Amino acid sequence: MKTKIKAQTLKGFRDFLPPEMAVRNYVKNILIETFETFGFLPLETPVLEYASTLTGKNGAEIEKLMYIFKDNGDREVGLRYDLTIPVSKVLAIYQNEIQLPFKRYQIQPVYRAEKPQKGRYREFTQCDIDVFGPPSPINEAELVAIIYSALTKLGFKQFTVRLNSRAILSQILSQSGLEDQKNTVLQSIDKLDKIGQDGVKDELISKGIKPAQIDQIFDYIKSAQPDEYLQQVIDLITQFGVPKEFYSFDPTLVRGLDYYTGTILETSVEEPKVGSIGGGGRYDNLIATLGGPDLPAVGYSFGLDRIVDVIQELNLIPDAIKTKTKILVVNFGAETQKENIDLITKLRQQEIPSIIYPTAEKLGKQIKYAESLNIKYVAFIGSNEAKNNQIMLKNIETTDQKLVDFAELIKILKNN
Amino acid sequence: MKTKIKAQTLKGFRDFLPPEMAVRNYVKNILIETFETFGFLPLETPVLEYASTLTGKNGAEIEKLMYIFKDNGDREVGLRYDLTIPVSKVLAIYQNEIQLPFKRYQIQPVYRAEKPQKGRYREFTQCDIDVFGPPSPINEAELVAIIYSALTKLGFKQFTVRLNSRAILSQILSQSGLEDQKNTVLQSIDKLDKIGQDGVKDELISKGIKPAQIDQIFDYIKSAQPDEYLQQVIDLITQFGVPKEFYSFDPTLVRGLDYYTGTILETSVEEPKVGSIGGGGRYDNLIATLGGPDLPAVGYSFGLDRIVDVIQELNLIPDAIKTKTKILVVNFGAETQKENIDLITKLRQQEIPSIIYPTAEKLGKQIKYAESLNIKYVAFIGSNEAKNNQIMLKNIETTDQKLVDFAELIKILKNN
Numbered sequence: 013m014k015t016k017i018k019a020q021t022l023k024g025f026r027d028f029l030p031p032e033m034a035v036r037n038y039v040k041n042i043l044i045e046t047f048e049t050f051g052f053l054p055l056e057t058p059v060l061e062y063a064s065t066l067t068g069k070n071g072a073e074i075e076k077l078m079y080i081f082k083d084n085g086d087r088e089v090g091l092r093y094d095l096t097i098p099v100s101k102v103l104a105i106y107q108n109e110i111q112l113p114f115k116r117y118q119i120q121p122v123y124r125a126e127k128p129q130k131g132r133y134r135e136f137t138q139c140d141i142d143v144f145g146p147p148s149p150i151n152e153a154e155l156v157a158i159i160y161s162a163l164t165k166l167g168f169k170q171f172t173v174r175l176n177s178r179a180i181l182s183q184i185l186s187q188s189g190l191e192d193q194k195n196t197v198l199q200s201i202d203k204l205d206k207i208g209q210d211g212v213k214d215e216l217i218s219k220g221i222k223p224a225q226i227d228q229i230f231d232y233i234k235s236a237q238p239d240e241y242l243q244q245v246i247d248l249i250t251q252f253g254v255p256k257e258f259y260s261f262d263p264t265l266v267r268g269l270d271y272y273t274g275t276i277l278e279t280s281v282e283e284p285k286v287g288s289i290g291g292g293g294r295y296d297n298l299i300a301t302l303g304g305p306d307l308p309a310v311g312y313s314f315g316l317d318r319i320v321d322v323i324q325e326l327n328l329i330p331d332a333i334k335t336k337t338k339i340l341v342v343n344f345g346a347e348t349q350k351e352n353i354d355l356i357t358k359l360r361q362q363e364i365p366s367i368i369y370p371t372a373e374k375l376g377k378q379i380k381y382a383e384s385l386n387i388k389y390v391a392f393i394g395s396n397e398a399k400n401n402q403i404m405l406k407n408i409e410t411t412d413q414k415l416v417d418f419a420e421l422i423k424i425l426k427n428n
Numbered sequence: 429m430k431t432k433i434k435a436q437t438l439k440g441f442r443d444f445l446p447p448e449m450a451v452r453n454y455v456k457n458i459l460i461e462t463f464e465t466f467g468f469l470p471l472e473t474p475v476l477e478y479a480s481t482l483t484g485k486n487g488a489e490i491e492k493l494m495y496i497f498k499d500n501g502d503r504e505v506g507l508r509y510d511l512t513i514p515v516s517k518v519l520a521i522y523q524n525e526i527q528l529p530f531k532r533y534q535i536q537p538v539y540r541a542e543k544p545q546k547g548r549y550r551e552f553t554q555c556d557i558d559v560f561g562p563p564s565p566i567n568e569a570e571l572v573a574i575i576y577s578a579l580t581k582l583g584f585k586q587f588t589v590r591l592n593s594r595a596i597l598s599q600i601l602s603q604s605g606l607e608d609q610k611n612t613v614l615q616s617i618d619k620l621d622k623i624g625q626d627g628v629k630d631e632l633i634s635k636g637i638k639p640a641q642i643d644q645i646f647d648y649i650k651s652a653q654p655d656e657y658l659q660q661v662i663d664l665i666t667q668f669g670v671p672k673e674f675y676s677f678d679p680t681l682v683r684g685l686d687y688y689t690g691t692i693l694e695t696s697v698e699e700p701k702v703g704s705i706g707g708g709g710r711y712d713n714l715i716a717t718l719g720g721p722d723l724p725a726v727g728y729s730f731g732l733d734r735i736v737d738v739i740q741e742l743n744l745i746p747d748a749i750k751t752k753t754k755i756l757v758v759n760f761g762a763e764t765q766k767e768n769i770d771l772i773t774k775l776r777q778q779e780i781p782s783i784i785y786p787t788a789e790k791l792g793k794q795i796k797y798a799e800s801l802n803i804k805y806v807a808f809i810g811s812n813e814a815k816n817n818q819i820m821l822k823n824i825e826t827t828d829q830k831l832v833d834f835a836e837l838i839k840i841l842k843n844n
Contacts, residue, residue: 019520019719022476022505027518029525030469030532037470048752049776051783053801054449058441058551059475059507059537060495065436079476081497084541089438091475102443104435109445111800113786116446121475125500135474148786150759150769161776251766253773303435336464343566350667353566357669360465360577367467370529370564384527385469 024126024134031334036137038333039166039319040119043139046162047117050154052141055116057098059123063088065101068302077124091123095140095313096295097302103144104304112307113145119316131286131321142311147296149241152275153248155292155312159279160254166319167328171281171289174262177242178272178293184232188225195270197221197229202266236263245275267291271298275310284325289318336365338425340382342392345372351393355403358418364425383408388428391421440542440550447750452553454749455582455735456535459555462578463533466570468557471532473514475539479504481517484718493540507539511556511729512711513718519560520720528723529561535732547702547737558727563712565657568691569664571708571728575695576670582735583744587697587705590678593658594688594709600648604641611686613637613645618682652679661691683707687714691726700741705734752781754841756798758808761788767809771819774834780841799824804844807837 021027028036044054063080067090079091092098095118103110119139128134141158143151156173163171181201185194200215207215209230216226238246238261249259267276274294281289292312300306323329341356343349352368359366367387369378375392382390390406397404403421406413416424437443444452460470479496483506495507508514511534519526535555544550557574559567572589579587597617601610616631623631625646632642654662654677665675683692690710697705708728716722739745757772759765768784775782783803785794791808798806806822813820819837822829832840 019517020478020481021517021521022474022478022503025474025476027474027514027521028470028472029518029522030471033470033472036472045779048781049779051753051781053446053751053753054444054453055446056444056449056452058438058443059539060438060441060551062436062438076500079499083495084492087438098443101435101437102445105437105443106445111797115783123475135476143786146787150784150786154784157773157776248769251769251773253777335469337467337469353664353667357573357667360573361669363461363465365464365467367531368566368570370559370566371562381527 024128100302137316139314149244157252176265440544516718553732555730565660573668592681759785
């Protein structure tokens with residue numbers, strides 16, 4: 013107890029108070045429920061890994077964005093940067109214990125030493141689903157079915173899952189004689205949404221690509237059609253119950269990461285303008301490159317923070333999730349304390365989330381407290397109620413008040 | 429994609445594969461459900477804090493056990509060491525937004541740069557509940573009711589919550605003229621369980637306490653009775669529905685931490701010998717000392733890892749939690765793929781967790797896969813079944829096999 017603490021949270025990091033936690037848990041639980049309905053199994057990995065594990069696949073650019081330091085044993089360690097590297101490590105270490113196809117979900121915070129800005133944090137939560145095992149268009153189609161199922165349950169009315177294939181893009185670049193500059197060209201095309209066709213053209217020219225070649229690429233891309241594999245994926249999506257208005261083929265979709273080898277997909281909403289709310293793709297060579305077994309893989313990552321932003325902005329949050337606590341039992345002090353503690357104990361045995369005010373205070377103060385926590389009911393057994401074995405129940409919203417017995421109370425609380 | 433990753437997990441850290449995650453989630457969900465039934469609200473704080481925040485209350489000894497480093501902005505930061513310091517910070521920053529009494533639960537991993545050993549990890553999960561606000565014996569009694577409720581739901585048949593009060597211990601030491609050496613004497617008495625009365629005596633002698641004084645302390649402690657506040661707590665615990673065999677007054681209970689001011693409590697089981705599975709107490713001065721508002725507090729911390737160890741050791745894990753996935757739909761390839769995808773899509777619309785094998789393989793291979801994941805049923809629509817609008821259902825455990833329609837299938841799966 014030497015000095016006072018510095019009451020300050022690091023920039024880019026957030027404290028989640030109960031009202032925000034309620035929304036985050038609501039979203040997280042719907043995602044988990046959906047992942048499990050589709051047979052994905054949970055996995056968690058440590059926050060710290062050997063720095064060499066984290067930086068394996070990345071260049072120096074990305075290393076700068078990692079939290080890397082020496083621990084007390086002089087080991088170079090770093091904070092989890094994404095969930096793909098850790099699962100690759102798991103597949104490498106436990107390959108004899110893991111049955112294929114391996115469908116895992118992982119919901120954990122990741123860390124980026126980036127400059128914090130609106131909607132960008134140094135600590136944020138990724139919700140990843142991946143399937144490891146032989147490629148099958150069923151895997152991709154199920155990813156889209158999961159996106160549809162989860163977002164619909166969350167109340168989304170509009171969203172689009174755009175689909176493309178790196179195989180198609182690669183072929184176009186080969187045809188244009190740009191095989192060797194594939195990644196740098198794709199990085200520019202990836203900005204089409206943000207800087208438009210002219211912007212992309214300028215950037216490609218500055219990278220030394222000839223204007224005629226650029227025009228040709230654009231022509232090829234715009235007339236591109238799904239290849240056989242992607243067409244199978246698209247046909248299957250409908251079979252998995254996703255209405256056609258929620259997904260489309262978009263030959264201009266690129267996705268940022270280098271490691272994709274086939275199908276790529278990204279989900280966006282028109283309102284609010286938050287950009288992508290999730291994305292993924294097929295990466296058939298990455299696990300082996302990372303030291304794991306030679307395993308094809310396809311996955312998708314939901315951005316928890318983005319989804320929370322959207323449902324807050326669009327008022328999609330059901331009132332009922334604001335608090336789990338259904339009722340406050342009033343504390344009038346010694347005279348009727350036993351009756352009121354009996355009442356709350358019986359409520360809890362019926363699994364009704366409930367609180368008793370811990371000290372005897374004026375009724376108005378206790379009601380105000382319940383109101384501030386969005387609790388809908390207060391109940392009490394005063395000396396009169398105690399004599400008649402009754403409970404006074406007050407609905408805080410309507411201010412209605414009536415005498416009930418325990419069975420009636422339970423019925424009202426279970427229906428509200 | 430420069431080098432291969434080092435497929436190695438740091439010592440003292442753990443990867444949790446799906447079977448372990450199933451058990452951890454089962455325990456975590458029962459704790460959350462119980463906390464919410466008692467009206468506790470969720471809170472989360474960042475993994476990184478200013479090092480000065482973390483080390484505020486602690487001596488140099490404990491700083492050595494912290495992961496502290498400089499981030500890219502040259503700030504001294506550290507990994508969360510416990511959940512008490514972060515909530516104190518939250519109370520200091522958000523004191524105008526938080527309604528008192530504030531009942532919060534927080535379930536997050538914490539980090540200790542300790543030598544890893546059996547049952548001791550560098551990353552482990554604490555599940556803390558605390559009440560901030562005016563002291564009331566109701567708060568302490570509810571903590572014991574929560575412990576009883578959670579452990580009973582988890583299938584514990586035997587456990588003891590031992591209770592004592594630092595106020596009683598302080599009074600005894602004052603009577604013995606040891607007011608000034610309070611903490612050092614308590615640290616020795618705390619070892620009574622491990623080293624016995626002779627061991628404690630030797631240690632106290634080495635600390636310069638006179639043998640006569642030591643004997644007097646033991647006499648006082650053994651004849652100690654609950655003070656008025658603790659007696660109220662004990663009386664209330666019964667009212668909150670906890671049977672008497674699960675808690676007791678133990679005047680020799682000390683608890684390690686310096687900051688407790690009143691009631692202290694600790695839960696232990698006789699089998700297996702894991703020592704304490706949780707503990708807590710009242711700390712009425714800590715929040716102010718840490719720079720927060722002047723707020724009395726009482727709390728309890730469940731050790732998730734210890735509880736998981738106990739229920740694994742005692743075989744208290746229900747079979748049903750081993751997998752959420754209820755059924756595997758067999759993939760026979762193109763001929764009946766549409767029917768089988770329709771089937772699984774309808775199952776998922778009924779929220780039955782289910783998987784379809786992503787590629788066409790021999791039936792035996794697909795059944796073996798389902799078995800390895802503890803999935804109880806496989807179903808398929810072959811070309812004969814398709815003609816008759818039927819589904820072949822096989823129970824993997826009993827090897828029973830029968831033709832059913834969709835309604836029957838749902839009925840069987842919902843009841844199993």
